[in-house]
Amino acid sequence: MCAAIMATKIPDAPKVGMVSLGCPKNLVDSERILTKLRSDGYQMSADYAGADVVLVNTCGFLDSAKEESLEAIGEAIAENGRVIVTGCMGDEADVIRAKFPQVLAVTGAHQYEQVVNAVHDASPPIPNAFVDLVPEGGLKLTPRHYSYLKISEGCNHRCSFCIIPSIRGDLVSRRIDAVLREAEKLVAAGTKELLVISQDTSAYGVDTRHEPRLWKGREVRAHMTDMARELGQLRTAEGRAPWVRLHYVYPYPHVDHVVPLMAEGLLTPYLDIPFQHAAPSVLKAMKRPANEAKVLDRIRKWRDICPDIAIRSSFVVGFPGETEADFQYLLDWLDEAQLDRVGAFRFEPVEGAAANELPGAVPEEVKEERYQRIMEKTAAISAAKLAAKVGRVLPVIIDEVGEPDEEDGSIGATARSQADAPEIDGNVFLRDVGAGLKPGDMIDVCIEDADEHDLYGVPV
Template sequence: MRKSPKIGLVSLGCAKNLVDAQRLTSVLIAMGYEIENEYSKCDAVIVNTCGFIGPAVEESMQAIGEALNYSRKVIVTGCLGARAKVILDKYPQVAAVYGPGMRATVIRGIISLVGTPDPSAAQSVNPSGILLTPPHYAYLKIAEGCRHHCSFCIIPSLRGPLRSRFSDAIYNEASDLVRRGVKELLVIAQDSSDYGMDLKKNKTSLSALLRQLSELKRWIRVHYVYPSDEADRVVDLMGEGLVLPYLDVPFQHVNPTILRSMKRPGNIEKTLRSIEKWRSVCPDIAIRSTFIAGFPGETEEQFNELLDFIKEAKLDRVGCFPYSDVDGATANTYLNPVDEQIREERAARLMELQAKISYDKLEARVGKEYQVLIDYVSDDGVAVGRSKYESPDIDGVISIPNTKDVQVGDLVKAVITGHDEHDMEASLVEKTTGSISFIKK
């Protein structure tokens, strides 16, 4: 039997990119390739890049350079791969460059570089594929691409128009993940609330899909739900206890003029009314959002409107990013760009304001009991996990010291004892039987 080629793979960027990397890894392993973490031992390396904003491009370029230090056979894929000239101008020695969603083409590239494994090396892979997350949670991508054309974004040109998956295929994947022990399903798409709008047959919607997934009796956490009637229906499901009371809704701004320039809907009054409605339907909802500071043409007065909104809305989690020119985005051509230093300063001011709000939000949780899903246990017995209000990697964590016999993937009950603006500490009450509940306390 000939030796199986060893493939290295690094994935950068968002969870949607991570899902692409999981699917690619699954095919490679099924074919008999070995996945190797040390580049120096690899026959070829795949760099799955992000290319959305400047810092992401810089990180991707650094990752490509690092891979080339160890391997002469480097394949670049992912969002930055759609801009092959940018990569080849700096790294002409890369073996091949492919855009996102080109899994079959990447596989053919690997075969041309290192050959195929012996057929006897082929492995059986679960229908839901290889997970690059911890085994107790998984991302469930329900659609590719996007139908919007926000002026600051180039996702439609990178990943194409909206292409929803059929609900039966999603449900079958989720069912397999649950059989494997996954306790939390994180539903993602570029705009999850648009799910199903493009399907000519088997018409469906995000809320219909979530109701179907709720039959699996697992935590279901939804990301990237844009303000819409569908968002209202998703919150209705949260009120019923079928979906985690966690709404990730990227508002981006609240000033009408800036939103029009962004080619985004909404204004401060409408957004506040939506938040009030969601909280009336699901009183324990946690709302997460992201904003852009220093968008071209943004005045100090318009930015202050955003600060006033932050004060009034009192969102649970907020991310704010200084506007970054994205190569190919319409907003790059807008007049009156904001000085880069002012962009940074405005983003910092917003996050400083939000830090106080977040602190008060977490203070209100002290003394209350929550079910916590454990993501990590340190050697000294500190279990680190999340409640219904925290998503992995982007929100705060709950640290529980002095745990015994608690393992990664366990569900425990814990009482919050302290916090800062982001993270919490808790005291262990008991391990649970493994059943999922939202514990509305």
């Protein structure tokens, strides 16, 4: 007589929810945390109700960001009750615990081991998992076709308005072979666009004296130009070069050597440079380089080398001591620079920032008036630059494909050109796309129309 076979019931894995706030660097931290938890046997929950514990990865750069983080913590506690806080605001554990004493744990920025241990304590993992729980390349919080590639932590600058070094520390660069290996795995897993991020991409490798490592049988330095050249050699499964987009690039002299790589097609012709202001007196108060005239000359040379280069930046208005003359200087500088994409921020005092002690606080109504003026100026520049693209054929990457129209069956899609980074820049809205089109596809489109921020076109 055969013995009865008893089926082993695998217990349900604990589930973790995640709220990720702030910049793409925080998003990468969230992906790393979730990847480790997934490998430990945890499942991911898409909502509060289904989670055994909720992680809130906070941003603490501005007071408004801190307020948003506190609101997110409060919502998670109200909806779930079991909350662990991490990220930039984790360094202010006393503030968080004073407002929310019921949080289970508070850890700081990129403290991966500590936050994972906190999850283990709050909801222990199931031992001896029976299946491989982590996909190749780790877990992602972005669509499959684009990925953020973080190359370093921290920053060596001491800008008077910024507290990032006190939160994340000085520059710590990753090994170049580790960066390239991760990029290679991401592309092999389906990434069509790599977004290189850090606090200061231009400074990559300074802390290690640009230490070389063996990669593919040759030495490669930990340097922005060497890294960019190697990333330009990657190929997708279809044999195409992925887009490689550089963010947070300070205009050091060696940036001039990166632009020719864009002209050669090894890099996406796009530079994200945080200029912050143009008036020399304001830049000095910010403790940033005040060589705005030289920068204008360099921008002209970059465009001579690579006419399609798109330059995006952000600016602070209403910084302490900013006069009307300083602000007008910035507007005139923008007329000269003709930047493709611009974001602006009203100055906010941040606890711990040196700028808080500067004289000449700008009244809130003046900040608002200047903010409206700079946005009007940059919108006009953007509209003119986009209008000049009407009639051109441009490569785009597809982000989303719509459903067929009920009347005529036509399908629309949302895409981006090489001048558009995801989430922060414009879109290319397409009509009459093919039924087989999917996110991540790269196609050529004819631009038919434009407005202040977006383009409209049709596949060629």
